[in-house]
Amino acid sequence: MSPTSYKQVVYAERPEPTIIPNKTFNVKTASLPTSLKPNEILVRAHYLSLDAAMRSWLTAKRSYVAPVEIGDVMRGSTIGQIHAVGTAIDTNKFKKGDWVVSMSGWAEYAVLTEKLVERLDVPEGCSPLDFMSVLGITGLTAYFGLEEIGHVKPGETVVVSGAAGATGSMAGQIAKIKGGRVIGIAGGKEKCDFLVSELGFDAAVDYKSPTWRQQLRELTPKYIDVYFDNVGGEILDACLARAARDSRFVMCGGISQYNTATPKGPTNILNVISQRITIKGFIVFDFAKKYNAGRKDLAKWLVEGKLKRKEHIVKGGIEQAPAALVDLYAGGNTGKMLVEIAPMSDALPGSSKL
Numbered sequence: 001m002s003p004t005s006y007k008q009v010v011y012a013e014r015p016e017p018t019i020i021p022n023k024t025f026n027v028k029t030a031s032l033p034t035s036l037k038p039n040e041i042l043v044r045a046h047y048l049s050l051d052a053a054m055r056s057w058l059t060a061k062r063s064y065v066a067p068v069e070i071g072d073v074m075r076g077s078t079i080g081q082i083h084a085v086g087t088a089i090d091t092n093k094f095k096k097g098d099w100v101v102s103m104s105g106w107a108e109y110a111v112l113t114e115k116l117v118e119r120l121d122v123p124e125g126c127s128p129l130d131f132m133s134v135l136g137i138t139g140l141t142a143y144f145g146l147e148e149i150g151h152v153k154p155g156e157t158v159v160v161s162g163a164a165g166a167t168g169s170m171a172g173q174i175a176k177i178k179g180g181r182v183i184g185i186a187g188g189k190e191k192c193d194f195l196v197s198e199l200g201f202d203a204a205v206d207y208k209s210p211t212w213r214q215q216l217r218e219l220t221p222k223y224i225d226v227y228f229d230n231v232g233g234e235i236l237d238a239c240l241a242r243a244a245r246d247s248r249f250v251m252c253g254g255i256s257q258y259n260t261a262t263p264k265g266p267t268n269i270l271n272v273i274s275q276r277i278t279i280k281g282f283i284v285f286d287f288a289k290k291y292n293a294g295r296k297d298l299a300k301w302l303v304e305g306k307l308k309r310k311e312h313i314v315k316g317g318i319e320q321a322p323a324a325l326v327d328l329y330a331g332g333n334t335g336k337m338l339v340e341i342a343p344m345s346d347a348l349p350g351s352s353k354l
Helices: 128-132 137-150 165-178 189-197 212-219 233-241 284-303 320-329
Strands: 003-011 023-029 041-049 078-086 098-100 109-112 117-121 157-161 183-187 203-206 224-229 243-251 277-280 312-313 336-340
Touching: 003 320, 023 320, 041 098, 041 128, 041 320, 078 128, 098 128, 137 165, 137 224, 137 243, 137 284, 157 165, 157 233, 165 183, 165 224, 165 284, 183 189, 183 212, 189 203, 203 212, 212 233, 224 233, 233 243, 312 320, 320 336
Parallel strands: 157 183, 157 224, 183 203, 224 243, 243 277, 312 336
Antiparallel strands: 003 023, 041 078, 041 109, 041 336, 078 098, 098 117
């Protein structure tokens, strides 16, 4: 029997600046539609992607995307399954049972138009779940950051901050594929060991160690040629101090600064002049027209074993998303953090499984 209602998480109160799960967000119950408009698609979400950029979506500031409004369902990308389509939908494109990636938000179900839904075309040897990590926005962000800005050359020293996270772990592996000597910065011995023993990084720096700055200096005797930044703050500042002449700083994120009332800029900024550093920020959407080419490379490397994926899956349903997001900013994940909204055992009967 089909459900008549579903759960959704709405944005309730602006964080000032820290996200408090049961204050910033509310879990509500909504009614499922009894019918669809001709151009609508009903999607049931199974896995929700949690991304560091979500913090900026909660702030009414000038950005690459409009903020989520108070009272709206929280924005987010999911992998899910089509449960119904309107009469005007081309069933050669979308039909009941198809697995899709969509901007369905923090909700168990969503009614969407075609432009918000992408049917999965899974390369041989890959999994549909890879579209939440390696073949999704995460992998593409790392890919284009290095391909378009980093321009890693064989033998160059590449440093990646937030290296055990979703994007950082991809960026470090891609830099290795490009021939770089890769050093990851992560929090804790377990994460650092993971980077070296499982992902093939050349070395790792534990930023929780009181000697992390010394470790960074010792590991960069010829300085840093490419820095892929996911955290900002004092780690960015330390890497600016170790920047090589004509180095490239790829500015992807600043997770250490997202939940602070007084974000801090780097004190070593004058090295940009003396070392002729190129610092460039980017958003993966800038390269949307190149996604297919990027995915082709990423899928090839994944099948060849040059790229390894790791998911950190939070179970318990959509209600777990607010607390899991806080955990993301605290560094509680290794690899891509996902919330399991519905297990795959709940998929439509006879449909292909992930």
